[in-house]
Amino acid sequence: MARPTLARVSPENIRHNAHRVRELAPQSRIMACVKADAYGHDIVTAAKALSGNVDGFAVACIEEALILRSHSIDKPVLLLEGPQSADEISEAAAQNLTLCINEWHQLAWLEQSALPAPLRCWLKIDTGMHRLGFKPQSVPGVLARLEANNKASDLVLCTHFSSADLPGENGVPEQLECFDNAIVDTSYPQSTANSAAILRAPASHREWVRPGYMLYGGSPFANVKPAELGLKAAMEFSAEVISIRDVPVGDCVGYCGRWEAKRPSRIATIAAGYGDGYPRHAPDGTPVFIEGIRLPLAGRVSMDMITVDVTEHPGVHIGSRAVLWGDNPGVDEIARLADSIGYELLAGMPKRVPRITSG
Numbered sequence: 001m002a003r004p005t006l007a008r009v010s011p012e013n014i015r016h017n018a019h020r021v022r023e024l025a026p027q028s029r030i031m032a033c034v035k036a037d038a039y040g041h042d043i044v045t046a047a048k049a050l051s052g053n054v055d056g057f058a059v060a061c062i063e064e065a066l067i068l069r070s071h072s073i074d075k076p077v078l079l080l081e082g083p084q085s086a087d088e089i090s091e092a093a094a095q096n097l098t099l100c101i102n103e104w105h106q107l108a109w110l111e112q113s114a115l116p117a118p119l120r121c122w123l124k125i126d127t128g129m130h131r132l133g134f135k136p137q138s139v140p141g142v143l144a145r146l147e148a149n150n151k152a153s154d155l156v157l158c159t160h161f162s163s164a165d166l167p168g169e170n171g172v173p174e175q176l177e178c179f180d181n182a183i184v185d186t187s188y189p190q191s192t193a194n195s196a197a198i199l200r201a202p203a204s205h206r207e208w209v210r211p212g213y214m215l216y217g218g219s220p221f222a223n224v225k226p227a228e229l230g231l232k233a234a235m236e237f238s239a240e241v242i243s244i245r246d247v248p249v250g251d252c253v254g255y256c257g258r259w260e261a262k263r264p265s266r267i268a269t270i271a272a273g274y275g276d277g278y279p280r281h282a283p284d285g286t287p288v289f290i291e292g293i294r295l296p297l298a299g300r301v302s303m304d305m306i307t308v309d310v311t312e313h314p315g316v317h318i319g320s321r322a323v324l325w326g327d328n329p330g331v332d333e334i335a336r337l338a339d340s341i342g343y344e345l346l347a348g349m350p351k352r353v354p355r356i357t358s359g
Ligand SMILES: Cc1ncc(COP(=O)(O)O)c(C=O)c1O
Pocket: 033, 080, 160, 193, 194, 195, 196, 210, 211, 212, 213, 214, 220
Protein backbone atom coordinates (compact mmCIF):
# COMPACT_ATOMS: atom_id res chain seq x y z
CA MET A 1 0.00 0.00 0.00
CA ALA A 2 1.43 3.38 -0.98
CA ARG A 3 1.40 6.40 1.33
CA PRO A 4 -1.94 8.09 0.63
CA THR A 5 -0.37 11.45 -0.24
CA LEU A 6 -0.35 12.66 -3.82
CA ALA A 7 -0.60 15.57 -6.23
CA ARG A 8 -3.03 14.98 -9.06
CA VAL A 9 -2.04 17.02 -12.12
CA SER A 10 -4.63 17.79 -14.77
CA PRO A 11 -3.24 18.13 -18.32
CA GLU A 12 -6.74 19.21 -19.35
CA ASN A 13 -6.68 22.19 -16.99
CA ILE A 14 -3.16 23.12 -18.10
CA ARG A 15 -4.45 23.17 -21.68
CA HIS A 16 -7.52 25.15 -20.61
CA ASN A 17 -5.22 27.76 -19.08
CA ALA A 18 -3.12 27.87 -22.27
CA HIS A 19 -6.31 28.56 -24.25
CA ARG A 20 -6.95 31.42 -21.86
CA VAL A 21 -3.51 32.83 -22.75
CA ARG A 22 -4.42 32.55 -26.45
CA GLU A 23 -7.72 34.34 -25.86
CA LEU A 24 -5.99 37.17 -24.04
CA ALA A 25 -3.05 37.51 -26.45
CA PRO A 26 -4.34 36.20 -29.78
CA GLN A 27 -1.60 37.84 -31.86
CA SER A 28 1.29 36.52 -29.77
CA ARG A 29 3.22 33.30 -29.81
CA ILE A 30 3.40 31.50 -26.45
CA MET A 31 6.67 30.63 -24.74
CA ALA A 32 5.36 28.49 -21.88
CA CYS A 33 7.48 28.63 -18.71
CA VAL A 34 8.05 25.07 -17.51
CA LYS A 35 11.06 25.81 -15.33
CA ALA A 36 11.29 24.46 -11.77
CA ASP A 37 9.68 21.19 -12.87
CA ALA A 38 6.80 23.17 -14.39
CA TYR A 39 6.21 24.98 -11.10
CA GLY A 40 6.12 21.61 -9.37
CA HIS A 41 3.68 19.98 -11.80
CA ASP A 42 6.27 17.73 -13.51
CA ILE A 43 7.99 19.24 -16.51
CA VAL A 44 7.33 16.31 -18.83
CA THR A 45 3.63 16.11 -17.98
CA ALA A 46 3.23 19.86 -18.49
CA ALA A 47 5.24 20.00 -21.73
CA LYS A 48 3.35 17.04 -23.19
CA ALA A 49 0.03 18.59 -22.18
CA LEU A 50 1.00 21.85 -23.87
CA SER A 51 2.83 20.59 -26.95
CA GLY A 52 -0.04 21.23 -29.33
CA ASN A 53 -1.02 24.53 -27.74
CA VAL A 54 2.13 26.60 -27.35
CA ASP A 55 5.07 27.64 -29.51
CA GLY A 56 7.98 26.92 -27.21
CA PHE A 57 9.10 26.19 -23.67
CA ALA A 58 11.15 28.35 -21.34
CA VAL A 59 13.39 26.76 -18.72
CA ALA A 60 15.97 28.19 -16.34
CA CYS A 61 18.91 25.99 -17.22
CA ILE A 62 20.27 23.41 -19.63
CA GLU A 63 19.55 20.50 -17.28
CA GLU A 64 15.84 21.26 -17.57
CA ALA A 65 16.12 21.63 -21.35
CA LEU A 66 17.80 18.23 -21.63
CA ILE A 67 14.91 16.58 -19.77
CA LEU A 68 12.54 17.97 -22.41
CA ARG A 69 14.74 16.83 -25.30
CA SER A 70 15.17 13.36 -23.77
CA HIS A 71 11.37 13.03 -23.82
CA SER A 72 11.20 13.92 -27.51
CA ILE A 73 9.88 17.43 -26.98
CA ASP A 74 11.18 19.05 -30.15
CA LYS A 75 9.66 22.54 -29.89
CA PRO A 76 11.93 25.54 -29.32
CA VAL A 77 13.34 25.49 -25.78
CA LEU A 78 14.63 28.78 -24.37
CA LEU A 79 17.28 28.90 -21.63
CA LEU A 80 16.14 31.96 -19.68
CA GLU A 81 19.37 32.34 -17.72
CA GLY A 82 21.42 31.76 -20.84
CA PRO A 83 24.61 29.66 -20.98
CA GLN A 84 26.42 29.15 -17.66
CA SER A 85 29.73 28.35 -19.38
CA ALA A 86 31.29 28.56 -22.84
CA ASP A 87 30.90 24.78 -23.20
CA GLU A 88 27.15 25.00 -22.80
CA ILE A 89 26.88 26.87 -26.08
CA SER A 90 27.96 23.89 -28.18
CA GLU A 91 25.73 21.60 -26.11
CA ALA A 92 22.84 24.01 -26.65
CA ALA A 93 23.56 23.99 -30.39
CA ALA A 94 23.66 20.18 -30.46
CA GLN A 95 20.23 20.10 -28.78
CA ASN A 96 18.81 22.89 -30.92
CA LEU A 97 18.14 25.10 -27.89
CA THR A 98 17.55 28.85 -27.84
CA LEU A 99 19.84 30.95 -25.63
CA CYS A 100 18.90 34.09 -23.80
CA ILE A 101 21.96 36.33 -23.85
CA ASN A 102 21.78 38.38 -20.67
CA GLU A 103 25.34 39.42 -19.89
CA TRP A 104 28.56 40.60 -21.57
CA HIS A 105 30.43 37.38 -20.75
CA GLN A 106 27.67 35.33 -22.41
CA LEU A 107 27.92 37.51 -25.51
CA ALA A 108 31.69 36.94 -25.60
CA TRP A 109 31.23 33.15 -25.24
CA LEU A 110 28.79 33.19 -28.14
CA GLU A 111 31.14 35.27 -30.30
CA GLN A 112 34.05 32.94 -29.56
CA SER A 113 32.09 29.73 -30.12
CA ALA A 114 32.72 27.54 -33.12
CA LEU A 115 29.18 26.79 -34.25
CA PRO A 116 28.29 24.99 -37.46
CA ALA A 117 25.32 27.34 -37.86
CA PRO A 118 23.94 30.39 -36.06
CA LEU A 119 22.06 29.64 -32.86
CA ARG A 120 18.62 31.00 -32.02
CA CYS A 121 19.02 33.73 -29.41
CA TRP A 122 16.98 36.13 -27.32
CA LEU A 123 18.53 39.30 -25.98
CA LYS A 124 17.51 40.48 -22.51
CA ILE A 125 17.28 44.19 -21.73
CA ASP A 126 17.23 45.37 -18.12
CA THR A 127 14.41 47.92 -17.95
CA GLY A 128 14.18 48.12 -14.16
CA MET A 129 14.21 44.66 -12.62
CA HIS A 130 18.00 44.92 -12.20
CA ARG A 131 18.54 41.19 -12.11
CA LEU A 132 19.66 40.22 -15.61
CA GLY A 133 20.00 41.93 -18.97
CA PHE A 134 21.89 44.64 -20.77
CA LYS A 135 21.44 48.28 -19.89
CA PRO A 136 19.19 50.06 -22.41
CA GLN A 137 22.04 52.29 -23.58
CA SER A 138 24.17 49.21 -24.38
CA VAL A 139 21.59 47.67 -26.71
CA PRO A 140 22.71 49.28 -30.00
CA GLY A 141 26.30 48.17 -29.37
CA VAL A 142 25.28 44.62 -28.42
CA LEU A 143 23.06 44.35 -31.49
CA ALA A 144 25.85 45.64 -33.72
CA ARG A 145 28.18 42.94 -32.36
CA LEU A 146 25.58 40.20 -32.81
CA GLU A 147 24.80 41.32 -36.35
CA ALA A 148 28.48 41.56 -37.31
CA ASN A 149 29.38 38.23 -35.80
CA ASN A 150 26.61 36.13 -37.33
CA LYS A 151 26.48 33.59 -34.48
CA ALA A 152 22.89 34.40 -33.52
CA SER A 153 19.73 33.81 -35.55
CA ASP A 154 16.01 34.51 -35.06
CA LEU A 155 16.77 37.18 -32.51
CA VAL A 156 14.00 38.18 -30.07
CA LEU A 157 14.37 41.23 -27.80
CA CYS A 158 12.97 40.75 -24.31
CA THR A 159 12.62 42.20 -20.85
CA HIS A 160 10.98 41.18 -17.58
CA PHE A 161 8.61 43.16 -15.33
CA SER A 162 9.37 43.49 -11.64
CA SER A 163 5.87 44.27 -10.33
CA ALA A 164 3.21 43.57 -12.95
CA ASP A 165 1.19 41.71 -10.31
CA LEU A 166 0.76 44.79 -8.10
CA PRO A 167 -2.39 46.91 -8.23
CA GLY A 168 -2.20 50.53 -9.37
CA GLU A 169 1.18 51.97 -10.25
CA ASN A 170 3.25 48.90 -10.91
CA GLY A 171 5.94 50.28 -13.18
CA VAL A 172 4.80 48.38 -16.28
CA PRO A 173 4.22 51.49 -18.46
CA GLU A 174 7.60 52.88 -17.40
CA GLN A 175 9.41 49.60 -18.10
CA LEU A 176 7.67 49.30 -21.48
CA GLU A 177 8.65 52.85 -22.38
CA CYS A 178 12.25 52.15 -21.43
CA PHE A 179 12.15 48.96 -23.55
CA ASP A 180 10.63 50.73 -26.55
CA ASN A 181 13.21 53.50 -26.36
CA ALA A 182 16.06 51.01 -26.16
CA ILE A 183 14.95 49.16 -29.29
CA VAL A 184 13.56 52.11 -31.24
CA ASP A 185 15.39 51.52 -34.51
CA THR A 186 15.03 47.74 -34.59
CA SER A 187 12.47 45.43 -36.15
CA TYR A 188 13.17 42.25 -34.19
CA PRO A 189 10.27 40.41 -32.52
CA GLN A 190 9.77 41.28 -28.86
CA SER A 191 8.75 39.57 -25.63
CA THR A 192 7.88 41.25 -22.34
CA ALA A 193 4.74 39.77 -20.74
CA ASN A 194 4.60 37.31 -17.83
CA SER A 195 1.25 36.05 -16.49
CA ALA A 196 0.29 39.27 -14.70
CA ALA A 197 1.03 41.37 -17.79
CA ILE A 198 -0.79 38.93 -20.08
CA LEU A 199 -3.83 39.33 -17.84
CA ARG A 200 -3.68 43.08 -17.25
CA ALA A 201 -1.34 44.86 -19.67
CA PRO A 202 -2.33 44.19 -23.28
CA ALA A 203 0.19 46.78 -24.53
CA SER A 204 2.92 44.42 -23.35
CA HIS A 205 1.86 41.37 -25.36
CA ARG A 206 4.10 41.89 -28.41
CA GLU A 207 5.20 38.93 -30.60
CA TRP A 208 5.87 36.45 -27.77
CA VAL A 209 4.26 36.15 -24.33
CA ARG A 210 5.90 34.14 -21.52
CA PRO A 211 3.21 32.76 -19.19
CA GLY A 212 4.19 30.63 -16.23
CA TYR A 213 1.99 30.70 -13.14
CA MET A 214 -1.30 31.20 -14.97
CA LEU A 215 -0.73 28.01 -16.98
CA TYR A 216 -0.97 26.11 -13.72
CA GLY A 217 -4.14 27.89 -12.69
CA GLY A 218 -2.68 30.31 -10.14
CA SER A 219 -3.67 33.94 -9.83
CA PRO A 220 -0.71 36.32 -9.76
CA PHE A 221 -2.87 38.98 -8.06
CA ALA A 222 -3.27 39.07 -4.28
CA ASN A 223 -7.04 39.48 -4.06
CA VAL A 224 -8.23 37.90 -7.30
CA LYS A 225 -9.28 34.26 -7.43
CA PRO A 226 -8.16 32.11 -10.40
CA ALA A 227 -11.80 31.51 -11.43
CA GLU A 228 -12.31 35.27 -11.80
CA LEU A 229 -9.48 35.20 -14.36
CA GLY A 230 -10.95 32.18 -16.14
CA LEU A 231 -8.20 29.87 -14.84
CA LYS A 232 -8.45 26.35 -13.43
CA ALA A 233 -6.10 24.83 -10.84
CA ALA A 234 -3.87 22.25 -12.51
CA MET A 235 -2.91 20.48 -9.29
CA GLU A 236 -4.89 18.93 -6.46
CA PHE A 237 -2.65 18.11 -3.51
CA SER A 238 -4.33 15.68 -1.15
CA ALA A 239 -3.72 13.07 1.53
CA GLU A 240 -5.80 10.76 3.67
CA VAL A 241 -6.92 10.91 7.28
CA ILE A 242 -4.80 8.28 9.04
CA SER A 243 -5.99 8.72 12.63
CA ILE A 244 -8.90 10.24 14.56
CA ARG A 245 -8.95 10.91 18.31
CA ASP A 246 -11.03 12.70 20.90
CA VAL A 247 -9.27 15.50 22.72
CA PRO A 248 -10.75 16.77 26.03
CA VAL A 249 -11.13 20.46 26.91
CA GLY A 250 -7.81 22.00 27.91
CA ASP A 251 -5.60 19.42 26.15
CA CYS A 252 -3.26 20.63 23.42
CA VAL A 253 -2.42 19.23 19.99
CA GLY A 254 0.91 18.91 18.21
CA TYR A 255 4.37 20.41 18.72
CA CYS A 256 4.60 23.05 21.45
CA GLY A 257 0.87 22.63 22.11
CA ARG A 258 -0.04 25.54 19.87
CA TRP A 259 -3.71 24.54 19.61
CA GLU A 260 -5.79 23.96 22.74
CA ALA A 261 -9.22 22.31 22.81
CA LYS A 262 -11.84 24.81 24.02
CA ARG A 263 -14.58 22.17 23.77
CA PRO A 264 -14.55 18.37 23.59
CA SER A 265 -12.90 17.97 20.17
CA ARG A 266 -12.27 15.43 17.47
CA ILE A 267 -8.91 15.71 15.78
CA ALA A 268 -8.03 14.07 12.47
CA THR A 269 -4.40 13.44 11.56
CA ILE A 270 -3.58 13.70 7.86
CA ALA A 271 -0.55 12.19 6.14
CA ALA A 272 1.10 15.31 4.74
CA GLY A 273 3.39 17.86 6.33
CA TYR A 274 6.15 20.30 5.53
CA GLY A 275 8.24 17.38 4.22
CA ASP A 276 5.63 17.19 1.48
CA GLY A 277 5.61 20.90 0.76
CA TYR A 278 2.73 21.95 3.03
CA PRO A 279 3.88 25.25 4.56
CA ARG A 280 5.14 24.96 8.13
CA HIS A 281 3.94 28.47 8.89
CA ALA A 282 0.28 27.69 8.17
CA PRO A 283 -1.66 29.06 11.17
CA ASP A 284 -4.49 27.40 13.09
CA GLY A 285 -7.67 27.74 11.06
CA THR A 286 -6.01 27.24 7.66
CA PRO A 287 -8.72 25.43 5.65
CA VAL A 288 -8.48 21.77 4.67
CA PHE A 289 -11.28 20.37 2.50
CA ILE A 290 -12.57 17.05 3.84
CA GLU A 291 -15.82 15.22 3.03
CA GLY A 292 -17.33 18.26 1.34
CA ILE A 293 -16.48 21.01 3.84
CA ARG A 294 -13.58 23.22 4.85
CA LEU A 295 -12.24 22.31 8.26
CA PRO A 296 -9.59 24.18 10.29
CA LEU A 297 -5.97 23.20 10.80
CA ALA A 298 -5.38 22.68 14.53
CA GLY A 299 -1.79 22.75 15.73
CA ARG A 300 1.62 23.11 14.18
CA VAL A 301 2.44 21.49 10.87
CA SER A 302 4.81 18.53 11.41
CA MET A 303 7.21 17.12 8.85
CA ASP A 304 4.90 14.30 7.76
CA MET A 305 1.48 15.16 9.20
CA ILE A 306 -1.01 17.88 9.98
CA THR A 307 -3.88 17.83 12.46
CA VAL A 308 -7.35 19.18 11.72
CA ASP A 309 -10.28 19.95 14.01
CA VAL A 310 -13.10 17.83 12.55
CA THR A 311 -15.48 18.18 15.52
CA GLU A 312 -18.07 19.85 13.27
CA HIS A 313 -18.11 16.95 10.81
CA PRO A 314 -18.93 13.52 12.24
CA GLY A 315 -18.69 12.06 8.73
CA VAL A 316 -14.89 12.37 8.64
CA HIS A 317 -13.33 8.91 9.05
CA ILE A 318 -10.01 7.16 8.67
CA GLY A 319 -9.42 7.05 4.94
CA SER A 320 -11.30 10.32 4.22
CA ARG A 321 -9.44 12.28 1.56
CA ALA A 322 -8.30 15.75 2.58
CA VAL A 323 -7.57 18.34 -0.10
CA LEU A 324 -4.72 20.58 1.02
CA TRP A 325 -4.91 22.73 -2.11
CA GLY A 326 -6.58 22.58 -5.50
CA ASP A 327 -9.89 24.20 -6.44
CA ASN A 328 -10.85 24.70 -2.81
CA PRO A 329 -8.84 25.83 -0.99
CA GLY A 330 -6.65 27.37 -3.68
CA VAL A 331 -2.89 27.29 -3.35
CA ASP A 332 -2.86 31.10 -3.32
CA GLU A 333 -5.15 31.11 -0.26
CA ILE A 334 -2.96 28.67 1.65
CA ALA A 335 0.17 30.57 0.64
CA ARG A 336 -1.24 33.90 1.78
CA LEU A 337 -2.16 32.48 5.20
CA ALA A 338 1.37 31.09 5.54
CA ASP A 339 2.99 34.37 4.45
CA SER A 340 4.24 32.85 1.20
CA ILE A 341 3.18 32.85 -2.44
CA GLY A 342 1.63 30.03 -4.46
CA TYR A 343 4.68 30.01 -6.73
CA GLU A 344 6.89 29.06 -3.79
CA LEU A 345 4.59 26.32 -2.49
CA LEU A 346 4.22 24.70 -5.92
CA ALA A 347 7.86 24.98 -6.95
CA GLY A 348 8.96 23.70 -3.55
CA MET A 349 6.97 20.47 -3.58
CA PRO A 350 9.39 17.60 -3.08
CA LYS A 351 9.62 14.47 -5.18
CA ARG A 352 8.29 12.46 -2.21
CA VAL A 353 4.81 13.51 -3.30
CA PRO A 354 4.00 11.48 -6.40
CA ARG A 355 2.57 13.50 -9.26
CA ILE A 356 -0.32 11.52 -10.71
CA THR A 357 -1.68 12.55 -14.07
CA SER A 358 -5.46 12.64 -14.21
CA GLY A 359 -7.61 12.37 -17.31
C1 LIG B 1 12.10 35.78 -17.41
C2 LIG B 1 10.77 35.23 -16.99
N1 LIG B 1 9.75 35.27 -17.87
C3 LIG B 1 8.53 34.79 -17.53
C4 LIG B 1 8.28 34.27 -16.29
C5 LIG B 1 6.89 33.75 -15.95
O1 LIG B 1 6.33 34.51 -14.91
P1 LIG B 1 4.90 34.10 -14.34
O2 LIG B 1 5.07 32.76 -13.72
O3 LIG B 1 4.58 35.14 -13.33
O4 LIG B 1 3.99 34.08 -15.49
C6 LIG B 1 9.32 34.22 -15.36
C7 LIG B 1 9.05 33.68 -14.01
O5 LIG B 1 9.73 33.79 -13.07
C8 LIG B 1 10.60 34.72 -15.72
O6 LIG B 1 11.61 34.69 -14.86
